[in-house]
Amino acid sequence: MDDNFKSVKQNEKFSILNGVASTIVASTSNNYFSLFAISVLGATNYQVGLISSLPQFIGMFAMIIGSFILSRLEEKKKFTAISILFTRLFVFSMVFIMFVPPEYRSWVFVLLIGLMNFPGSFMLLSWQSLIGDLIPDQRRNSFFSERNRILTIVGMITTFLMGIILQQFDKANPLPYQILFFIAFVFGIVEVYYLFKHVEHKKEKPVKPIKQKRLTLKWDVFKDKRFVIFLICSLYFNFTWQMAWSLFNIYQIKYAYANGLWISLFTVANQISQVISYKWWGRMADKHGNAKMLIFVSLGMASAPLLTVLSTNLYYLIVVNVFTGLFVAGTVLILFNQLLEVTKEENRSSYIANYNILLAIIGFIAPQFGVFLLEISNINIAMTTSTIFRASSAFVFIWLYISLKKKYPASPLMLNQK
Template sequence: MESPSQITKRNEKNSIINGVASTIVMSMSNNYFALFAIGVLGATNYQVGLISSLPQIIGMFAMILGTVIMSRLQEKKRFTGLSILFTRLFLLGMFLVIYLPEEYRAWTFVILIGLMNLPGSFAMLSWQSFIGDLISDSRRSGFFSERNRILTIAGMITTLLIGIGLQWFDKSNPLPYQILFILAFLFGIAEVIYLNRHIEPKKEIVPGKKRLNFGWDAYKHKPFIYFLICGLFFNFAWQLAWPLFNIYNIKVAHMTGFWISIITVANQLGQIISFKWWGRMADKHSNGKMLAVTAVGMASAPFLTILSKNMYYLTFVNFTSGLFVSGTVLLLFNQLLEVTKEENRGSFIAQYNILLAIIGFIAPQVGVYLLQLSSIEIAMNLAAVLRLFSGAVFLLFYFYMKKQYNISNKVAIQRS
């Protein structure tokens, strides 16, 4: 019989290996979706925008259904594993896209990416709730900063190797992308295997709560509502520029697969060297305060990108952006867990992700619409301004959380 500390160590080890496999899958597939769509399938700007937004709207409906399913699960591991497996099966469909008639290829690829997020959203929702139950509050900043650092190293190495390999092929050649999709599927199998090696305590369902639960109880918790407002506004500003970066890098700066890999590696390198620092700063200053800092840092990326088409300059910009991306990823997740209640954490996470999916659908479309109305420079600068403003919003959230903490402390002292 293993002790709780031994179980925790085993779960943390399996979580890291599972995460490495997942990162490799993403590095071999998602990183090159836009390049494959534009360079091989001849996708339009509108279709490139849908690559970012369509998965989000499908994910929204998946989250609603996932909330109901999660509320009735005693164990989340099996459901999470099956969701990941079905998500990775779509990679096989992407391998076959090139064999369709030319006029159907781009749209089929976009639709596959969208539909893939149905089981993908189940997987994300259940994994967040699953891992939140297994990792204690005291371990979160330290463990997740180290886990994210290792995962980013794995992604960086994978991306660098892919970038070197893509140099041997013409950018319109589908073969290297087909190879990547098959390899990604195989690593997806490994991802499921190590997910299933976690040890999960079985939770009893309270008899009075067997009714369908859509997660509305989350909106009774004020700290969650305030975080929701801040997080959604920031994500709108953040994701507004996603398709713009793809369009600028590929159509304006004329990046090849090699340079896409290089700027991705530079971004990941920035994340690797800063993950632990953000974890320490979060422990020292709180997640909310540091989120304001990351939002301001993220505002620099769209503005700096459009200043030059020089590949070495853009590589440097992506490196500096990575310094803040690491903080954004770590702090948003930690802050989400901080404002949720343990007994119904799944409801909180589901409601956040449902609304996040709506934002994820709207923001890229707004970005592409702004591009069509004006220019890439104006659209990117507007995204930078919105990101900067979101820093002020997070600062207000920090002061609110600090006030709530002081009030709870006073009440505790009076009762004692």
């Protein structure tokens, strides 16, 4: 028992260090993809939309392949580490994007971002499954709230420093972005190092392997009603959430004329409120249950698009990001913990794979739908529509809460609810 507790604590430590490196990677690359595409490469609205949606489309196929690979692995750590490395190699390739003929640069950049999500989907799927095995149920809310708080602080500091660096250069100068992409790759190596430090116990092979396992891994999860109810609700919420992702970038850069420093300040403002709210969301989820808290999360997230388009004043947009960051923290923490709660440990990889495959379809459609609304109307109508859609997801989560409470009162999902 003591050895098991020791390995859990060790895994928590290295998970945080691994997450710190991963956060630095995102803070020096992903955060500035849209700004680089618009300001340096001259990307269109459609191409900016593809930056959000194409990775999801490619990831859908990766999830199918990854689910079969993971179902055959006795150990997931090595596969996760290799997936991380290949994902970061795509970031490294972006350093050389300016060597591509000008007329093809924006399309090559979009394609690189899309293809990067092939190993990136392996990375996400295997990490979620691995960490679900390594961190016990009773420690998840407290650990992930603390982990997310630390990573958000790191992301906030890194993003602010990167914004200051970008401010020293002309908005259309590619050099600072190339430097950031290289830094991201270096920390990607650090990320792999700390992933290997995790302690993973090899799973024993079953004495009598089931011949049809390959087929049942794909469909059996849909017989679990708890999972299916959560799946429907989560997919609807993610559609309403993701349809505005590209719109925020377009509004901030093309309408509010934000440069690298302001984009960094928006991100930092959002992250500050995440830092101060992660523990609160964790405590509330422990007290009331994840299903109930998702109702409040969705209502808070609904305010973001409408509040954003009320003004192009950059200082005002910082305040909006502070407010909306409170609910982003709840979304990230509670959705992930809810997913782990409605999945069974013995075939969690299959649950997560199917969930992420369907989520990838939504992730491809939703941003394109948002850009489509922008093209046929204007930014105000598109963002207001997003707010209405997001608010409607609160009713979906009410259905989730009531359904689970009535049909599954003794399930783990409801144990914490009062």
